[in-house]
Amino acid sequence: MPSAANLTRAVAEHRSATVELADHAIHLDLTGAPDSTQSTFTSTSTITLVSSESSVEIDLVAVGEPQVELDGERARATYADSRVRVEGLTPGREHTVTITAQCGYGHTGEGLHRYHDPEDGETYLYTHFEPTDARRVFACFDQPDLKAPFRISVSAPTGWLVRSNAEAEHSASEGAVTTTDFAPTLPISTYIVCVIAGPYHLVEDEWVSDDGRRVPLSLMCRPAMASRLPSADLLRWTKAGLPWCEERFGREYPWGKYEQIFVPEYNIGAMENPGLVTFNERYLKRGDATRSEREALANTLLHEMAHMWFGDLVTMPWWDDLWLKESFADFIGTQASEEITEFADAWVTFGLGRKMWAYSADQLPTTHPIVADIPDVEAARANFDGITYAKGASVLRQLVAYVGEDAFYAGVSAYFADHAFANASLTDFLTALSTASGRDMGAWAQAWLCTAGPDTLSVNGGELVRESLDWSADEPPAVPAARPHRLQVTSFSVTDDGWTPLDSEWIDVTDTRTPLPHAGAVTLVDDHDWTYARIVPDAATFDALTGHLAALEPTNSRAVAWGQLWHACRDAHLPTQTFCRTVLAHIPAERSPAVVDGVCLKYVTAVTAYLPTSMRTEWGDALWHVARDAYTTALDGDLYDASAQPTARLDLALAWRRVLTWAAGIAPTAQHEVRAMLDGPDGLFHPDADERWALLVSRAAHAGEHEVDEVRAELDRELERDTTKRGIAQAIAVRAALATPQAKLTAWERTDDESLTNEEVAALVAGLTHPASVHCAQSVALQARYLDSLERWWNGRSQVIASKLARGLFGVVTDAGAAQAWLDGRVEAPGALRRIVVEEVDQLRRAERARENASAADSV
Secondary structure, eight states: OOOOOOHHHHHHHHHHHHHEEEEEEEEHHHHHHHHTTTTTEEEEEEEEEEEEESSSEEEOSSSSOOOOTTTTTTTOEEEEEEEEEEOOOTTEEEEEEEEEEEEOOOOSSEEEEEOOOOTTTOOEEEOTTTOOOGGGOOOOSSSSTOOEEEEEEEEETTTTTEEESSSSEEEEETTTTEHHHHHHHSBOOOGHHHHGEOOOOEEEEEETTTTTOOEEEEEEGGGGGGGGGOOOHHHHHHHHHHHHOOOOOOOOOOSSEEEEESSSSSSSSOOOOOTTEEEEGSSSSSOOOOOHHHHHHHHHHHHHHHHHTTTTEEEEGGGTHHHHHHHHHHHHOOOOOOOOHOOTTTTHHHHHHHHHHHHHHSSSSSSSOOOOOBBHHHHHHSSSSSSIIIHHHHHHHHHHHOOOHHHHHHHHHHHHHHTEEEEHHHHHHHHHHHHHSOOOOOOHHHHHEEEOEEEEEEEEEEEEEEEEOOOSSSSSOOSOOOOOOOEEEEEEETTTTTOOOOOOOOEOOOOOOEEOOOOTEEEEETOOOOOOOOEEHHHHHHHHHHGGGGGGSHHHHHHHHHHHHHHHTTTSSSSSHHHHHHHHHHHHGGOOOOHHHHHHHHHHHHHHHOOOOOHHHHHHHHHHHHHHHHHHHHTTTTSSOOOOOOHOOOOOHHHHHHHHHHHHHTTTGGGHHHHHHHHHHHSSOOOOOOOHHHHHHHHHHOOOOGGGHHHHHHHHHHHHOOOOHHHHHHHHHHHHHHHHHHHHHHHHHGGGGGOOOHHHHHHHHHHHHHHHHHHHHHHHHHHHHHHHHHHHHHHSOOOOHHHHHHHHGGGOOOOOOOOHHHHHHHHSSOHHHHHHHHHHHHHHHHHHHHHHHHHHHOOO
């Protein structure tokens, strides 16, 4: 794929100040897509604009020189560094610039991705542009604040399904080619333009509003996945979500139709293209979906629906205000899931999952405010992180507690009314919210949105004490002295018979010390998880949590408690063994699949990262045995009374089955049972296609030299069973996971193979760094190769692929000092690359501290 120059904020701001767009027409000739020997397609982009200068620079990533016309005549133009510079414009006059180029089909999930399906021999296309990959498909001003109506036209093989953001206006066929012209869109940014083309499976329906408006609905996927498409669920959630959003946001859905398509080899979860949302095909399970997997799909659907307003209708001017769409979508997705779907514990799942992602990112040396400083697009890509998404959503939940739900949504409604189809900033949102709430939001925003890092609130002597951060960085970011917190505190009397609530009340934390009710009682601070802070319980509460956690009710209180124990483990305040022992003692009695998932995934991380190597087998095997017994118990329904729904029992059993596939990766003595499950029906359960690959990767990672040929034979049989591209990618993971130095060296040679798709690169990385066999990679000195390869990857591959390699393969590094020396000697390396290495060094040092703490505790 041709490289793309880094677009800076300075360039974008200059163009925004000097260019006005009136219209943008695009024609894509995709008729040659099924022919794998054709690597390019023809793209014609016609832009109607007014410039205050005599020249203009337009973004484009093309193969060869483009043809450029100005007002129908050959233009004076040059093409370099991913930009076409067009000369000869008359300042203040409207011009039409037409650029025709050969653009490349992609196989890394960027631009126009082409997927050749080995199952049916067909070809499937889709676009993904965020943040600046529209220029890989058509010439444009690839920045969010130069919005325009887009008129899309596509020529494709006759019989293909072709869709874009707007409804098709006209379609004409000439033999094997059909050209479809779509209606003009409302003004949108380039990064949310979308085209899909191919023989996709289609399901159609409609939503009718209470006032009689009809919104056409469509679901699409590859025919091979049609039987896995949960159409009833998707349509039910969509029909519930649209009126919920309209009511909360005070504005009708603006984009006409609402289509959703599941596409293969997608780099992210989903993308909010207005009128045509793209989802990762991995949401379609090749077996029984767990409750957590179904909840994740519902949450993502509602997250993307929120974007129809937050981001699509009103868009940030530049990526500094990325949070104005992503934080809101994360918040709305969870809130709507809890209120209008069957997943009433959505905030529990959020607290144990995405919120922990936020805390992890916010404790790194590279943390940044929610409103970040983004000088260029490489920095923007790096900021699609836990702070922008999950911390922002957590802070918005705290904002609702602070100003009240009615004032919050009144401010949101005014914000949309004032800035529809335009761009808006933090100041614009705060103005609307201040008016609606009657509060000056400036101080709140400065404290919560413009400073970095989490507060730490510790229970000490009957008071809640705000503490400074325990930063590993030499120069931590500025942290405010007094973020206002509004949170819930519940006090308990705890005995062997259970937890008896003494009191539960809301408190406002505005000072360094805040008195707590019932001093000396066991106290759960931030019960129900309303604020964003690391909570450090006192010794009595720690003892109650580690000794009696299973009996704590309700579920969201239990989830908050698990989160506080996990913080203590990650921060090396609680020995890793104590955390693991608490999990093994209490999680078998858990009835919430969300808690089982969230806690057991942390257990796996604790074993692989925060325990010394000598202890991992014992604790890895322990999870396998507990999960196996819990799976059987859940199937029997012993945790439920007679009135419990069968679906609840099945949901819990499926959650434990998922844990078993995770545990297989860290449990050496379980491999004979893993093999039995792969060999036939007599194993613990009959794995589906994706579970089989996960188990086979575990088999490879745990295999000794004498078992390598056996695993390879199993791999050959599995490839006969699963001929999909997903299976082909997972075969790469199996080979790379083999626990021999030669297998690791052979796999490493493929890191420079540019023919690999994004999914194949991810599989290669996962296999090379599998925790059960990564010691083999480390033993053959791959650390030095990794450090030597970083800049070559970054300069020669797309940022998406380079980031997968740089972050994913850091697992071969054993010496944080060597990686730090690389940083010290590469001060001029690209900032986004340095950020990855800085973060991974910090995570490695955090793991080292936890392992030292575990060793010290074990020796006592």
